[in-house]
Amino acid sequence: MRKFSLIAGSLAGLLSLAAGGAWLALRAPDFAAETLKVRYGRPNSHYADLGGGLVLHYLESGPADAPVVLLLHGFGDNAFSWDGWAAPLSGKYRVIALDLPGHGLSAAPAGFIASPDSMTEAVERFASKLGLSGIAVAGNSMGGGVAWNWATHHPERIARLILVDAAGWPSAQLQKPPLAFRLMQYRLGRALLASIDNTPLIREGLKKDVVDQSVLTEPFIQRWADLQRFPGHRPILMSARPGSVAASPELLAKIAVPTLILWGEDDQLIAVDAAHRFHQAIPGSRLVIYPRVGHLPQWEIPARSAADAITFLDETHFG
Incomplete structure (x- = not known):
C-alpha cells in the first residue's frame, strides 16, 4: 500500500508539473488597449463613457437622424461580426x-x-447615454438573451425585436459545448483560460458554430482571439456562465413588440428546438429557419439573414 501511495503521489506530481509546464508555454499577457484600438478601431468607432470604468465601444453607420437598429453580439464575440448586416441596413437605418x-x-x-x-x-445605460428609444434591437446568442431580457424590463426602449440563435432556454443550450465551455465549468479551467492565448480553443469552437467552414478566415479568427486579450477581458469572460439565462413562457409573454426569430437549423450550440419555443412564447412572432446554417447566421449567411431582417422591419413599418 505504501508503494502504491508513493507511485500515485509521484504521478500526481508529474501531472502537476506537466500542467504547470503547459501553462508556462501557453500563457499570454493582455495586449495594450491602445494597440488593439489602433489595430481594430475604425473611422466609425465611437466610445461611450458610462462612468465607473465602463466605456463601451460601438460602430455607427447610416443616417444620423434615421430610426436606430442596435446589434448585440454573442459570448466571446465582438461588434465586427455584424459587418454583413451593417452595410445593407445602414442604407435606411442608423446602425449601432x-x-x-x-x-x-x-x-x-x-x-x-x-x-x-x-x-x-450596461445596454440600458448605453441607450440612456445616447438617448435611444423606440429602437429595433437584434441579438445573437448571448446578445439575443440580453435583447429579450431588456425588452421585458424596459419595453419603452424597444419597438422591434430580432432574435438570432438567441440564448434563453437552459435545456436547449450548450448541446455540444466546445472545449472552452467545458473547461469553464471548473475553477482551475477558468484560471487557465484567463491567462493563456486561447486562439486554438477559439478556432475549435468557431468550427462548431458554422456549417460553411470557408467563412472562418484567419483574420476573423485572429480578431476574435486578439480582442479577448484586451485588458481585463479574460477574467470577465471567465466570470460568465454560458447557459445561465432562463426564459419562460410567462416572462416572454410580456414582449408586445413585433418580433422576428432567425435560426440556423444546424446550430450545435443552441438547438433549433429553442427557436420554436421562442416562437410559441412570444405573441405574434415570426420564425425563419435556415437549413445547413449554424450558430452565427449574421456571419455565415449575412446577405440572406440581413435581407430577412430588413423585410421584417419594412413589413412592420418600423420608422
Missing part, C-alpha cells in the same frame, strides 16, 4: 453595433461579472 462589457474594444472595471442582468443593465 455594440461591444458588450468584456468584449471587443469596450473597457470594463475590474471585478465586473458577466451575468445576463449586468449585461442588460
